[in-house]
Amino acid sequence: MxxxxxxxxxxxxxxxxxxxxxxxPGGEGVDVRTAAERALEDPLGPPLEDRLDPDDEIAIVVTDITRKVPDDVLLDVLLERLEDSGVDREQVTVVIGLGLHRPMADDEIEAMLGPHADLAINHDPDSVVEVGRVGDGVPVEIGDPVATADAVLSTGVVEPHQYAGFSGGAKTVVIGAGSESIIRYTHGPDMLSREGVRLGRIDGNPFRETVDRAGDLAGIDFSLNLTHGPAGVLGVRAGDGRRVVDELATIARAALSVPIxxxxxxxxxxxxxxxxxxxxxxxxxxxxxxxxxxxxxxxxxxxxxxxxxxxxxxxxxxxxxxxxxxxxxxxxxxxxxxxxxxxxxxxxxxxxxxxxxxxxxxxxxxxxxxxxxxxxxxxxxxxxxxxxxxxxxxxxxxxxxxxxxxxxxx
Known part of the structure; x- marks a missing residue:
C-alpha cells in the first residue's frame, strides 16, 4: 500500500x-481557475467591485507554506477582477499570513505566487495595530499593512481544523496576520478545553465564533476560499467569510467523512x-x-x-x-x-x-x-x-x- x-x-x-x-468518498474535483472565476461572478453577498473604490489601497492576505493552497491561481483571479474594477496592481499588497510560523524565503514566495511574488511581504507579528477587542477585553491586533488598508481581501482553504472546526474565512487574516495577543487567547488552554472546540465543528464552536468576531473588527471585506479532498479541489466560494466557510465545510464533510x-x-x-x-x-x-x-x-x-x-x-x-x-x-x-x-x-x-x-x-x-x-x-x-x-x-x-x-x- x-x-x-x-x-x-x-x-x-x-x-x-x-x-x-x-x-x-472523495467528491468530484473542479478546475480551480474556472471555479474561482465562477465564484467571483456569483458571490455570497455583494460583488467584489461593490465593496471597494478604484482608488483604494488593498491588502490581500494569503496562506503560507504550511497550507496546500494554489494561492497563485486564486490571487491571479482576484487581481484580474480588481483590474477590471479599475484597481491598479501598484495599489495591492499581498501579505503572507504566517501567524507565528517562520518567514518565507524569497525563492519560496516566488514558487508559491509566481508572477505575483513581487507584491508579497511576510507578515510581521511585531508590527501590528489594535482594531478592537473580543472576549474579556482581549486586543485584536492586525499587521500594519492590513490594518491600514482601505480594503482587506483574503484567499485560503476551508479544511478540517483541530480548533476552528474548519479553517478559512476570517482565520486567514485574524491568526495569519495577527499578533501574539489573539493567538494566545484563541489557542490557550481555557479556549481549547471548551465544549464545542473540536475538529469539523463550526456551529457552537467558541474558537470559530471568536475568530469571526475578530474578523469583523479587522474589516475583512471579501474572501476567496476553496476546499479540497482526494479528488483535488472540490469547490471554490467567494464573498462573506462566514457564508464561504459554511458552504465549503458542507462540501468537505460530504467528501471527507468515514464512519468508524x-x-x-x-x-x-x-x-x-x-x-x-x-x-x-x-x-x-x-x-x-x-x-x-x-x-x-x-x-x-x-x-x-x-x-x-x-x-x-x-x-x-x-x-x-x-x-x-x-x-x-x-x-x-x-x-x-x-x-x-x-x-x-x-x-x-x-x-x-x-x-x-x-x-x-x-x-x-x-x-x-x-x-x-x-x-x-x-x-x-x-x-x-x-x-x-x-x-x-x-x-x-x-x-x-x-x-x-x-x-x-x-
Missing part, C-alpha cells in the same frame, strides 16, 4: 496484520508535504485522528505518522516553543497538567500532543531527524513496518488531514 511521504509516497507492507483502510464503528491496535496517519516538513505540523495528523469525532485507537494503542521532517521540530517561534515544551517534559501527563495553567502562543501544539500522548504512543517513521522525535516524548522508527506489531489490527488513514472519522454507531 502507498502512503504519503514528502511530495511522494512510500510502499508499506503489513505482514500478519488485519488491515482496514479509511478512504473518504470499532477500535484498532494501531492507526497509520498519512500526512505528506507540506505538513511533514517539521514535527510541529506533522503531529497534526495524529491529533486529528485521536481527537476527532471518533477516536479509532484502542486504549494503549499507537499512532504512526510517516514524516520526512527536513526542518526537524520547525523553525518558527511557535515551533521552537512546541519543541522546548516537549523536550523538557518528563512525561506527557505532567506536561499536560502543567500546561493547563497556561503557556505561550505557539506552544498549544505541545498541549494537544501531550493530551494524546497520555493515552497513546506516537511513532514517527522515515524522518531525517529521529533524534528530535525521540527528544519530544515520541518514538522514532526507520519505517512504518518497524512501528507495528505482528498480528495486530491496523487502520490506515492515507490522508489524515483530510479525513473526518465519525462515529459509525450513530
Amino acid at each position: 502507498k502512503i504519503p511521504l514528502g511530495t511522494g509516497t512510500i510502499d508499506v507492507r503489513f505482514p500478519d496484520c488485519d488491515v482496514t483502510v479509511a478512504r473518504p 464503528d470499532r477500535e484498532f491496535d494501531a492507526v497509520i496517519c498519512g500526512v505528506g508535504a507540506p505538513k511533514d516538513a517539521n514535527l510541529y505540523q506533522a503531529t497534526r495528523a495524529a491529533t486529528y485522528v485521536a481527537l476527532g469525532d471518533r477516536n479509532p485507537v484502542c486504549e494503549g494503542g499507537r499512532l504512526v505518522v510517516p514524516a520526512e521532517l527536513p526542518e526537524g521540530a520547525g523553525e518558527g517561534t511557535g515551533e521552537r516553543r512546541f519543541y522546548r515544551r516537549l523536550r523538557e517534559a518528563a512525561d506527557a501527563g505532567s506536561l499536560y497538567e502543567t500546561m493547563r495553567e497556561g503557556y505561550e502562543p505557539g506552544a498549544q501544539r505541545a498541549f494537544v500532543v501531550a493530551r494524546v500522548l497520555r493515552d497513546h504512543d506516537l511513532y514517527v517513521t522515515n524522518s531525517a531527524t529521529p533524534d528530535v522525535v525521540d527528544e519530544c516524548l515520541m518514538h522514532p522508527a526507520n519505517d512504518v513496518t518497524d512501528a507495528l506489531e505482528d498480528g495486530t489490527e491496523v487502520l490506515v488513514v492515507p490522508d489524515a488531514m483530510n479525513t473526518l472519522l465519525v462515529d459509525g454507531a450513530r
Whole structure:
C-alpha cells in the first residue's frame, strides 16, 4: 500500500496484520481557475467591485507554506477582477499570513505566487495595530499593512481544523496576520478545553465564533476560499467569510467523512508535504485522528505518522516553543497538567500532543531527524513496518488531514 511521504509516497507492507483502510468518498474535483472565476461572478453577498473604490489601497492576505493552497491561481483571479474594477496592481499588497510560523524565503514566495511574488511581504507579528477587542477585553491586533488598508481581501482553504472546526474565512487574516495577543487567547488552554472546540465543528464552536468576531473588527471585506479532498479541489466560494466557510465545510464533510464503528491496535496517519516538513505540523495528523469525532485507537494503542521532517521540530517561534515544551517534559501527563495553567502562543501544539500522548504512543517513521522525535516524548522508527506489531489490527488513514472519522454507531 502507498502512503504519503514528502511530495511522494512510500510502499508499506503489513505482514500478519488485519488491515482496514479509511478512504473518504472523495467528491468530484473542479478546475480551480474556472471555479474561482465562477465564484467571483456569483458571490455570497455583494460583488467584489461593490465593496471597494478604484482608488483604494488593498491588502490581500494569503496562506503560507504550511497550507496546500494554489494561492497563485486564486490571487491571479482576484487581481484580474480588481483590474477590471479599475484597481491598479501598484495599489495591492499581498501579505503572507504566517501567524507565528517562520518567514518565507524569497525563492519560496516566488514558487508559491509566481508572477505575483513581487507584491508579497511576510507578515510581521511585531508590527501590528489594535482594531478592537473580543472576549474579556482581549486586543485584536492586525499587521500594519492590513490594518491600514482601505480594503482587506483574503484567499485560503476551508479544511478540517483541530480548533476552528474548519479553517478559512476570517482565520486567514485574524491568526495569519495577527499578533501574539489573539493567538494566545484563541489557542490557550481555557479556549481549547471548551465544549464545542473540536475538529469539523463550526456551529457552537467558541474558537470559530471568536475568530469571526475578530474578523469583523479587522474589516475583512471579501474572501476567496476553496476546499479540497482526494479528488483535488472540490469547490471554490467567494464573498462573506462566514457564508464561504459554511458552504465549503458542507462540501468537505460530504467528501471527507468515514464512519468508524470499532477500535484498532494501531492507526497509520498519512500526512505528506507540506505538513511533514517539521514535527510541529506533522503531529497534526495524529491529533486529528485521536481527537476527532471518533477516536479509532484502542486504549494503549499507537499512532504512526510517516514524516520526512527536513526542518526537524520547525523553525518558527511557535515551533521552537512546541519543541522546548516537549523536550523538557518528563512525561506527557505532567506536561499536560502543567500546561493547563497556561503557556505561550505557539506552544498549544505541545498541549494537544501531550493530551494524546497520555493515552497513546506516537511513532514517527522515515524522518531525517529521529533524534528530535525521540527528544519530544515520541518514538522514532526507520519505517512504518518497524512501528507495528505482528498480528495486530491496523487502520490506515492515507490522508489524515483530510479525513473526518465519525462515529459509525450513530
